Amino acid sequence: xxxxxxxxxxxxxxxxxxxxxxxxxxxxxxxxxxxxxxxxxxxxxxxxxxxxxxxxxxxxxxxxxxxxxxxxxxxxxxxxxxxxxxxxxxxxxxxxxxxxxxxxxxxxxxxxxxxxxxxxxxxxxxxxxxxxxxxxxxxxxxxxxxxxxxxxxxxxxxxxxxxxxxxxxxxxxxxxxxxxxxxxxxxxxxxxxxxxxxxxxxxxxxxxxxxxxxxxxxxxxxxxxxxxxxxxxxxxxxxxxxxxx
Amino acid sequence: xxxxxxxxxxxxxxxxxxxxxxxxxxxxxxxxxxxxxxxxxxxxxxxxxxxxxxxxxxxxxxxxxxxxxxxxxxxxxxxxxxxxxxxxxxxxxxxxxxxxxxxxxxxxxxxxxxxxxxxxxxxxxxxxxxxxxxxxxxxxxxxxxxxxxxxxxxxxxxxxxxxxxxxxxxxxxxxxxxxxxxxxxxxxxxxxxxxxxxxxxxxxxxxxxxxxxxxxxxxxxxxxxxxxxxxxxxxxxxxxxxxxx
Numbered sequence: 001x002x003x004x005x006x007x008x009x010x011x012x013x014x015x016x017x018x019x020x021x022x023x024x025x026x027x028x029x030x031x032x033x034x035x036x037x038x039x040x041x042x043x044x045x046x047x048x049x050x051x052x053x054x055x056x057x058x059x060x061x062x063x064x065x066x067x068x069x070x071x072x073x074x075x076x077x078x079x080x081x082x083x084x085x086x087x088x089x090x091x092x093x094x095x096x097x098x099x100x101x102x103x104x105x106x107x108x109x110x111x112x113x114x115x116x117x118x119x120x121x122x123x124x125x126x127x128x129x130x131x132x133x134x135x136x137x138x139x140x141x142x143x144x145x146x147x148x149x150x151x152x153x154x155x156x157x158x159x160x161x162x163x164x165x166x167x168x169x170x171x172x173x174x175x176x177x178x179x180x181x182x183x184x185x186x187x188x189x190x191x192x193x194x195x196x197x198x199x200x201x202x203x204x205x206x207x208x209x210x211x212x213x214x215x216x217x218x219x220x221x222x223x224x225x226x227x228x229x230x231x232x233x234x235x236x237x238x239x240x241x242x243x244x245x
Numbered sequence: 246x247x248x249x250x251x252x253x254x255x256x257x258x259x260x261x262x263x264x265x266x267x268x269x270x271x272x273x274x275x276x277x278x279x280x281x282x283x284x285x286x287x288x289x290x291x292x293x294x295x296x297x298x299x300x301x302x303x304x305x306x307x308x309x310x311x312x313x314x315x316x317x318x319x320x321x322x323x324x325x326x327x328x329x330x331x332x333x334x335x336x337x338x339x340x341x342x343x344x345x346x347x348x349x350x351x352x353x354x355x356x357x358x359x360x361x362x363x364x365x366x367x368x369x370x371x372x373x374x375x376x377x378x379x380x381x382x383x384x385x386x387x388x389x390x391x392x393x394x395x396x397x398x399x400x401x402x403x404x405x406x407x408x409x410x411x412x413x414x415x416x417x418x419x420x421x422x423x424x425x426x427x428x429x430x431x432x433x434x435x436x437x438x439x440x441x442x443x444x445x446x447x448x449x450x451x452x453x454x455x456x457x458x459x460x461x462x463x464x465x466x467x468x469x470x471x472x473x474x475x476x477x478x479x480x481x482x483x484x485x486x487x488x489x490x
Contacts, residue, residue, distance in 0.1 A: 064321075067305070069306075077332050078335050138313075
């Protein structure tokens, strides 16, 4: 066995990240499996769209936290597009083009009024806690660990493509114009994960930094999983007081 | 006298902010007065340029912290340009056009090597603490208080115009191409303070919120003043161990 203190060469380190995260990505969660097999009812799909919106709203806040902790101007110049991707651009107030607005459109396409989507009281506590954990992680940990946690995007395109096909096939009651978010992420996620891979290659150069990057990615897998646990529970047990609209 | 619990009407509130901050703005500091009267020697000018750079580098970090704390997407869409203004745009690596790069040019124009500018060990402790205090304030306080603290920009254009004239007249040894930062801010600061004024008008609607906005602005005046105290001291007492290049 190699000296436990030796870092892996960059490409093997990325392979380690990939194999550590792949099996724990939330694509394997029973709720996602049922979603992609067309086995969710309308209330379950709506509960997922509504609660997952809490995560979407967290993204620009966590990306700004990463930037606030990052003294490397070149990294900030690159990372900032993620905030724009989700918040959209100022001056186009009539039709903001960011991911948050696209997710609101998904909600509308599934029959969830905009006010319901925007009312945080509709979010399940377990989902809220997972989103807050992510934001606090990005605020409190070294920026490169937060960057490593974003590498769940390595696995996102496959899930997104499967989901897109599942929505078109099994959930035609969700209007097609609502699927723009998924289509956008098909192109954005690979670009974003390539960027993050380059940063962790460059800044995780000791064995300890590489270990922390893997832990950060697994933390992120855990929180995505915990969100689905909370959503699944609420859909299975409709007596749960909050969230199931 | 008005009920102490009544908020001021928006325009009177802004007047209160303006009159509270104006007299404590660092344009009145003895060091700035001597600078603008042409009474600083080359070492003092260089010490100021070098140490003030620590503040310039803090700006995008504090603006990202404000965004990370701000749940209002419209505010974030507007605020983000401040980060771009200072960091510059990715893809133009040969000639990044942000404020940080412009300040590095100022350093070069004054004969300070880029490596010296970028070496944080050259920063006076009092300057570093003031910059850290600003960043921590923006990370820990409600975003609207951090926005209010940015309102020192209400007073910046006058100081900037005076300084620009002073550099051209009294410090011709600083090459003219180094003055781009000051020229850029002549246009940027009024736009930025207009934006921040609109936000504090809209979000500081109780007497208590208005009081906190005033306190935030005074805190910012104090930290700008403390930076100049540290710089002035180092220039007056050249035996000070750090910072006087």
